Amino acid sequence: MNPRVKMVKPLSDYFGLLTFENGEVKTFDVKPYLNIGIFKELRDLTVFKSVVPLIGSIQWVNGADFCPDTLYLESI
Numbered sequence: 001m002n003p004r005v006k007m008v009k010p011l012s013d014y015f016g017l018l019t020f021e022n023g024e025v026k027t028f029d030v031k032p033y034l035n036i037g038i039f040k041e042l043r044d045l046t047v048f049k050s051v052v053p054l055i056g057s058i059q060w061v062n063g064a065d066f067c068p069d070t071l072y073l074e075s076i
Contacts, residue, residue, distance in 0.1 A: 002072040004056025010049045014042070016058065018075055026075035028066075038064045 007019035014030040030048070033039040041062045042048045050061035059065040 002069050004068050005053050005058055005071055006056075008051050008053050008058045010051050014048060016051060018058070018071060020072065021056075026072075028071055028075040038062060 003020035003022040003024065005018050006021045009017040011017050011027065014034065016028045016030060017025065018028055019025050030039070030042060034043050042060060042064060047060055047062055051058050052060075054065065056068045057065050057071065
């Protein structure tokens with residue numbers, strides 16, 4: 001099992017700064033998802049900036065979230 005997110009900070013250009021429970025800090029690019037389903041709502045910067053950590057993942061006010069493994073494996 002991959003490490004889970006414990007902190008998240010929205011950055012410019014639809015990136016999120018993720019801090020994982022093992023201490024690693026990575027960035028996750030949300031842009032590739034902005035034309036898919038519920039993630040389209042994240043184009044609104046107010047919604048995008050509402051991101052919070054939740055049970056090892058991240059979630060926005062509209063209910064959009066990502067699998068914790070995706071966040072870890074797709075982040076740089």
